[in-house]
Amino acid sequence: MADEKDPSTPKEPAAGAASAAAGATPTRPPDTAAAHPAGTAAGSTPPLPTPPMTAASAPGGVQAAPAPRSNAATGAAAPAAAKTAEADGVSRRGFLKWTTVGWVAFSAACTSGLVASTRFLFPNVLFEPPQSFKVGFPSEYTVGEVDTRWKDAYGVWIVRNSDGFYALIAVCTHLGCSPNWLAAENKFKCPCHGSGFYKTGINFEGPAPRPLERARIVLSDDGQILVDKSVKFQAEKGEWTKEESFLKV
Ligand code: FES
Numbered sequence: 077m078a079d080e081k082d083p084s085t086p087k088e089p090a091a092g093a094a095s096a097a098a099g100a101t102p103t104r105p106p107d108t109a110a111a112h113p114a115g116t117a118a119g120s121t122p123p124l125p126t127p128p129m130t131a132a133s134a135p136g137g138v139q140a141a142p143a144p145r146s147n148a149a150t151g152a153a154a155p156a157a158a159k160t161a162e163a164d165g166v167s168r169r170g171f172l173k174w175t176t177v178g179w180v181a182f183s184a185a186c187t188s189g190l191v192a193s194t195r196f197l198f199p200n201v202l203f204e205p206p207q208s209f210k211v212g213f214p215s216e217y218t219v220g221e222v223d224t225r226w227k228d229a230y231g232v233w234i235v236r237n238s239d240g241f242y243a244l245i246a247v248c249t250h251l252g253c254s255p256n257w258l259a260a261e262n263k264f265k266c267p268c269h270g271s272g273f274y275k276t277g278i279n280f281e282g283p284a285p286r287p288l289e290r291a292r293i294v295l296s297d298d299g300q301i302l303v304d305k306s307v308k309f310q311a312e313k314g315e316w317t318k319e320e321s322f323l324k325v
Contacts, residue, residue: 287310291305
């Protein structure tokens with residue numbers, strides 16, 4: 077039938093032929109200038125060496141499935157099994173890793189809680205200098221001088237006059253700053269707001285409303301001077317005349 081038609085007329089590929097090509101062994105793409113020279117019928121084309129079938133070369137966009145081969149199936153199953161085993165290994169490692177992380181975090185939280193709980197068993201302790209202390213023998217002091225050796229350690233000045241000793245507490249009676257003894261000016265001077273006190277402790281300048289306070293001062297059994305800051309004497313209350321507010325020698 078094809079031979080009876082005009083060989084110059086372009087031939088359309090038969091649908092049956094295309095279908096056969098899709099299901100049959102792949103052949104070269106039909107109806108191309110290289111595949112079908114002019115005037116050659118499709119059915120009369122001599123068999124050519126069959127090229128590898130690809131999606132692009134399959135006629136009508138239909139890809140021919142390669143014939144399954146037993147060795148190919150075996151080769152595909154092996155990588156799949158390897159991938160499964162690898163996935164199992166990864167998930168197992170991930171599980172162990174996150175389990176370890178969880179235990180470490182749990183242990184850290186427990187340790188922190190234990191430390192915090194233990195901290196409450198010990199009360200806050202404020203270390204302050206003792207209120208009662210010895211400041212040496214009377215012979216160690218010079219008449220007319222203010223001894224500043226005990227200010228930093230105990231917060232007192234020991235003043236020696238011609239009659240004896242008294243201990244001035246080194247706290248400003250304005251707002252509680254610590255004044256300094258200015259020997260050149262013969263006075264105590266507060267650095268905060270400028271209050272000034274005579275050597276006796278009486279205030280004479282600045283905002284301080286009252287004199288410095290004195291501490292109990294006595295001789296101890298060993299002959300040293302004993303100062304007790306827990307007992308204080310205030311001039312405005314007439315307490316500087318009390319026994320133990322002044323140590324006579
Ligand atoms: S605290 Fe000493 S003058 Fe104010």
